[in-house]
Amino acid sequence: MATYSNQCAIVGVGENQRSRKSGTTPLHMALTAARNALEDAGLEAKDLDGIMNYSTGGDSCPSHELATYLGCHPKYVKDISGGGSSTELLIADAVALIEAGMLETVLIYRSMNGSSGVQVGRGYDPNMLQEMLPGGSFIMPYGSASPSQWFGMFANRHMHETGITKEHLGHVCISFYEHAQRNPNAFLNGKPLDMETYLATPDISMPFNIHDCCVELDEANAIIVTSAANAKNCKSKPVFIAGMAPRTTHSHVHYWTQVDEVAADHAAAELYKSAGVKPEDIQVASIYDCFSWVVLRQLESYGFAKRGEVGDFVAAGNIKMGGSLPSNTAGGMLSEGYTHGMNNVLELVRQLRHDYKGTERQVKDCELGIATGWAGPDIAGAMILRN
């Protein structure tokens, strides 16, 4: 078993009020999320000796700036460029630094005006994409510039090979929308979805219609990681980091040349080995859901259903509350909101702390959960948490 297992814990989580138009800057939103996470943990800003952040195309605020306006002076700050799975990556980095004795308590955040500012899903600047992305000149001239198109190329082949149908994608959306109706902070709370409406909605990029795509919003999330020893002094119930596969890759950077493989396929073995558990032991999940199909593909990668049986697995209600693997119980990025995966991790922590005990939102007695991250078919990461 890996040395880090259960040696560190998440002791605080927080967010700001999500909206279509924050009317403020990522710095202001990050400060709110960070203060809420500190309050949740019962810690003060001066207790933080590390702050880390991830952003895409400079859409966030730097850690140093956040530290200054929290009124603290941490000895370590780090800002990385990244999207999905960066939450897991930075948590792994924090664990490693804490385990090495270099840091004690680390705050990790993601803040983005994802609706009113830079919209990831609406494509990128043509010149940026051709010059910066590997092999950009082999995809851009053909109009391929949006994640919906890149991931759709994988989805269509996978659906063709495994018998997944449009209805199966619909079951993912409907399951998560149903969860959002129990979460007053979900952006699509009050807007349930049924199969008839789903199937009648025209595609943006086949096989994805608007319901298959995450809700891009202005929001910030924060997570505090500390050692198991320090966690005893926090006011929250600690959620231990039991296992990790921080970052795996597709075998080729030009991943579109091989759409039968995704980075998540390479994460599962390391993940379960490090935690000493099996997929069937997991009781609650946060599965990265920038698009509906991405959930189906990861259920296969992480061993929750066999290839060819994933569609039936979701159609049978297994990812809904009361199913064998209640997933994205706050509504996920498809209906709660999109902060590149961090909001799904916040929900997993709250489930494992039994914050919703006594309500229909609580996954009863859950002790072991999984969070998966997906930057794309090219990059993935995951972790297992336990209470």
Added chain:
Amino acid sequence: MTKQTAYEKPIPLKTPDNHEYWDAADRHELKLQKCAACRTFIHPPGPACPTCGSPETEWELLGSDISATVYSYIVSYRPFLPGFQYELPTVITVAALDAAPDVKIMANIIECDPEVVEIGMPLKMTWVDVTDDRALPQWVLNRG
């Protein structure tokens, strides 16, 4: 509806690693990079062979009679880049070359009803002159 006046779509950017490919495309030919050590094709072209890591690469001319099959595809109903608003929906495919199935080339399938496209469907390469001196490889359905 606004009419298209000039070619507004992105034109492939030539680099030291890829210009042989695009120079050949401008002459309506397919030329692929190949590893001199392990003899596998390298596409898209790069500074070394991804299969064996060898920096010794060469180029092989495959000519103008290029057939392939649809490996995967999407139909895009929204333009995400300039110029694509004029001809929606856009079909984008990754096609496997019949002569070298490990080589997958992304392009549009042009002059084609999106409804008829299927994985495994036969394609033929064509070249579209987009400016006076640039041409873009594209796929059309291969009706035999």
